[in-house]
Amino acid sequence: MLGVIITRGKTVAEAVRNAARQFKVSEDEIEYEIVDRGSRGFFGRSAVIQAALKRRTSGDVGSQAHEAGLEENAEDTSTTYFQSEELVPEGTAWVKNGQIACKNGIFHYALVTPCDGLVLRVNGEAVKGTTLVIEEDVIDVELLNERVEPRMSLTVSPDxxxxxxxxxxxYNIVRRIRDHPPSRELLLEVTEDKQVVNHLTEQYIDEALSEIGVQFGIDRDQIRLACQAQTPATYVVAKGIEPICGTDGEFELASKSKTEQKDRFTLSDIIDWKERFSLHNVRAGELIGQATPATPGVNGRDVFNQEIPVAKVRDLTIVAEEGTALRGEQKVVATASGRVRIQRRANHTMHFSILPQLVHNGNVNIQTGNIRFHGDVYVLGNIEEGMTVEVGGNLHVTGAVAKATIRTRGDTVIQGPVIGADIICGHANLFWDNMLPSFRLIHRDLIGVITALKQLEANQAFTKGDIAKKGLQPLLKLLTEVKFKDLPVRIRELSRPIKNERQSFDPDVHKIMDFLEKSFCYFHPLVSKLIQLESLVEYMGTIIVSIEQDANKKMNIRVQSLTNSTIKSAWDVNVERFCYGSDIYCKGGFQVQGILRGGRVQAGNFIEAKEIGSNSGSRTEVWLTNxxxxxxxxxxxxxxxxKISKLAKKLINEEMDVRIRVDDHGDLILR
Known part of the structure; x- marks a missing residue:
């Protein structure tokens, strides 16, 4: 009921009349609830009711003014209760102005339940759950306000x-207990006011940066934004200047249109093999290209105001060898006709030479003799049985090859069939695949020998006069017998095949091997000074770098067909028609556009064919190392x-449309 009051009387009727008088209305306008009917007798109890005005509709005559008076207090329904303590119902509790009060009832007492954000204490004891309260209790409320301090951290990047x-x-959270009208079961509620706290100042941030040593690149705009932040955020408050790297000197070919070479064959490739060999062809007097100067870099600066130096740039060193000349400091000019050969060496050095081109008209046979040529060779005919062709560059044969031996340092194209031949394409590259680790070990041992010699020179038992008279031979012999026993063995193992294939290796390699044999196999008296060995070690280092760079070059073979032949290629092998009973090795991929039957193929990356093997008992083995x-x-x-890597499978039944690979689980799958 709205606007409830408690009235008493000897009888219920008298209590109703008392309520009407208080409301200043007639008894018909009162609605009530009997709390106690009272009892008769001298010491009888009074009748007690809870009374309120009856609700009126907007159409009731004379109700407009009274309703208007009630609506004035509609926003705070507790106003009626607080006008007088006598008007508050018995057995209730309420909240007014942040204070909790209660009124005892005759048969009922109020219950109070605390909420989060406050501590309710009754008679000094904290109350966690619902508790009964009476007028005699001392009821206190402690509001739990919160304060979280702002947090700031500075992080310097690793660089x-x-x-x-x-x-x-x-932030600060200020809590207030909400007013509540009288209720038998009072559930406390709090309101919260959250206030963001940002005490950052530019001076405070500057001092923090100074404490960690930051002096350079401070961003005032970012600092001001941080001082105004109302939400979590990150700001780059200091930033250094990145160094600008320079560029080393490089070389620009005068003709760029012929510099690109394809390293993979596919069925869709249409390759002009004559152009492929021309990297690139020049005539005597023609400009090959010129070096571009190095561009220095710009040093940077970090947030601690320390300078960040950039790497020094290197100008290109050009060495003009056979068939080339240097004009000025930048330009390389051909002095002979042929194909340009460029070799990179250590210390940013490039060696230029011209590989001559030999055109052999007709067949290579017993009448013409073998061909050994350090440049490119074009054979306009066949290479017949028993003949040998060794080429320092590329080889192009317009006819067939039968039971012949071919060695090339570059690409090989044979337009006719190949029968019973032995062909190695990129011979030096294949050789260094196996022997470069041994070459590196020799280089490492030489460094050890030089260190040991310097230690012996410092020993009083060996005087400089003795070394001057006898040379280094006694010391070298002693070291190879005691500490470096494997060094002469490695030198002999490496020297033998290099001598046998003299046409396939650069003169630099032969010079090194000759000196190594004289020094550690024959102990030649000409090797008398330590500086000679030190020069050899430095020279070997540049040659190793050159060999490693040359090893990335990809030499390919393309033939019309193969029968009972042995082929080795430093990269791809492409067969236009068929491959029967041949032994193939290639570091790259093998592709035959027709039938692959019999023999063995070992490739690095892929094997492709129209048909592999047969159903008539011709054993064929295909193996991928990758x-x-x-x-x-x-x-x-x-x-x-x-076979793929270490996985192998022998097919029993014919398989169609097959793509064999190793899946993610390491299993060999045929689809």
Whole structure:
């Protein structure tokens, strides 16, 4: 009931009349609830009721003014209760102006339940759950306000190029207990007012930066934004200047249109093999190209005001060798016609030479003799049985090759069939694949020998006069017998094949091997000074770098067909028609556009064919060394052995449309 009051009387009727008088209305306008009917007798109890005005509709005559008076107090329904203590119902509790009060009832007492954000204490004891309260209790409320301090941290990047400020504003939470009208079961409620706290100042941030040593690149705009932040954020408050790297000197070819070479064959490739060999062809007197000067870099500066130096740039050193000349300091000019050969060496050095081109008209046979030429060779005919062709560059044969031996340092193209031949393409590259580790070990041992010699020179038992008279031979012999026993063995193992294939290796390599043999196999008296060995070590280092760079070059073979031949290629092998009973090794991929039957193929990255093997008992083995590669064919016949890395499978049944690979689980799959 709205506007409830408690009235008493000897009888219920008298209590109703008393209520009407208080409301100043007639008894008909009163609605009430009997609390106690009272009892008769001298010491009887009074009747007690809870009374209120009846609710009126907007159409009731004379109700407008009275309703208007009630509506004035509609926003705070507790106003009626607080006008007088006598008007508050018995057995209730309420909140007014942040204070909790209660009124005892005859048969009922109020219950109070605390909420989060405050501590309710009754008679000094904290109350956690619902508790009964009476007028005699001392009821206190402690509001739990919160304060979280703002947090700031500065982080310097590992490269010392920027400082990041991470900021989380603080806040204050002020709580107030909400007023509540009288209720038998009072549930306390609080209101919260959250206020963001940001005490950052530019001076405070500057001092923090100064404490960690930051002096350069401070961003005032970012600092001001941090001082105004109302939400968590990060700001780059200091930033250094990145160094600008310079560029080393390089070389620009005068003709760029012929510098690109393809390193992979595909069925869709249309390759002009004559142009492929021309990297690039020049005539005597023609400009090959010129060096571009190095561009110095610009030093940077970090947030601690320390200078960050850039690497020194290197000008290109040009060495003009056979068939070339240097004009001025920058330009390389051909003095002979042929193909340009460029070799990179250590210390940013490039060697230029011209590989001459030999055109052999007709067949290579017993009448013409073998061909050994350090440049490119064009054979306009066949290479017949028993003949040898060794080429320092590329080889192009317009006819067939039968039971011949071919060695090239570059690409090989044979337009006719190849029968019973032995062909190695990129011979030096294949050789260094196996022997470069041994060459490096020799280089390492030489460094050790030089260190040991210097220690012996410092020993009183060996005087400089003795070394001057006898040379280094006694010491070298002693060291190889005691500490470096494997050094002469490695030198002999490496020297033998290099001598046998003299045409396939650069003169630099032969010079090194000759000196190594004289020094550590024959102990030649000409090797008498330590400086000679030190020069050799430095020279070997440049040659190793050159060999490593040359090893990345990809030499390819392309033939019309193969029968009972042995082929080795420093990269790809491409067969236009068929491959029967041949032994193939290539570091790259193998592709035959027709049938691959019999023999063995070992490739690095892929094997592709229309048909592999047969159903007539011709054993064919195909092997990929790279476990990420694939084998692909339209048909694979029975008695074919498939290997990828260490996984192998022999096919029993014919398979169609096959792509063999290793899946993510390490299993060999055929689809």
């Amino acid at each position: 010392k190029m920027q400082v990041t400020l991470t900021f989380e504003p603080g 476990d990420e590669g694939y084998i692909q064919a339209d048909t694979i016949g029975t008695d074919t052995v498939i």
